[in-house]
Amino acid sequence: MKYLSILVFFVFSASPGFSYSDCKEVGFVAIFDVEPGEEEKFEKGALKLAANVNALEPGTIFYAPYRGEGGKYYFMERYIDLAARKEHAQHPSILKIFESIISPTLATAPIVVSLDRLCD
Numbered sequence: 001m002k003y004l005s006i007l008v009f010f011v012f013s014a015s016p017g018f019s020y021s022d023c024k025e026v027g028f029v030a031i032f033d034v035e036p037g038e039e040e041k042f043e044k045g046a047l048k049l050a051a052n053v054n055a056l057e058p059g060t061i062f063y064a065p066y067r068g069e070g071g072k073y074y075f076m077e078r079y080i081d082l083a084a085r086k087e088h089a090q091h092p093s094i095l096k097i098f099e100s101i102i103s104p105t106l107a108t109a110p111i112v113v114s115l116d117r118l119c120d
Contacts, residue, residue, distance in 0.1 A: 023119035024081040025061065031111040032073040038105035039071065046073060046102030052093050059084025071107070 034042045046065035053063040061078035066072055067075040088094060 007092040019053060022080065023117060026079050026082050026085055027115035027117065028075075028077040028079075028085065029113045029115070030075040030077065031100065031113070032075070032102070033107045034071045034073060034105050035107045036071060041104040042073065042102065043067070045097060045105070046075070047065075049094065049097045049102065053091075056093060057084065057091060058090055059087060 032042070043065075050063055050065055053060055057063075059080045061080060063075065063077050066074045066076065077085070077088075079088065
């Protein structure tokens with residue numbers, strides 16, 4: 001968990017290419033536990049999913065998959081606001097990729113942690 005915290009900090013605050021900042025911004029970390037032997041299929045699906053999200057969803061600031069240890073994978077997600085995140089969750093192309101490639105490779109249901117941007 002310590003390494004996840006470091007990764008989240010880096011992706012959400014230190015990445016200079018993604019320095020957009022607005023108090024409406026929301027972030028999410030989605031955690032996936034992949035079945036042993038399904039890693040390659042999951043990774044191909046994850047890369048396809050990320051490419052589609054970044055190409056098709058203008059409200060997305062950052063969306064990228066990361067490999068962890070022991071079959072764990074993480075998606076770091078940043079959106080301009082909650083409405084953009086809701087659009088992401090309902091986008092037909094995204095749902096199709098998720099249901100056909102990602103879901104069949106999972107050992108358990110994904111865990112999604114929502115994050116609110118700190119603002120003054």
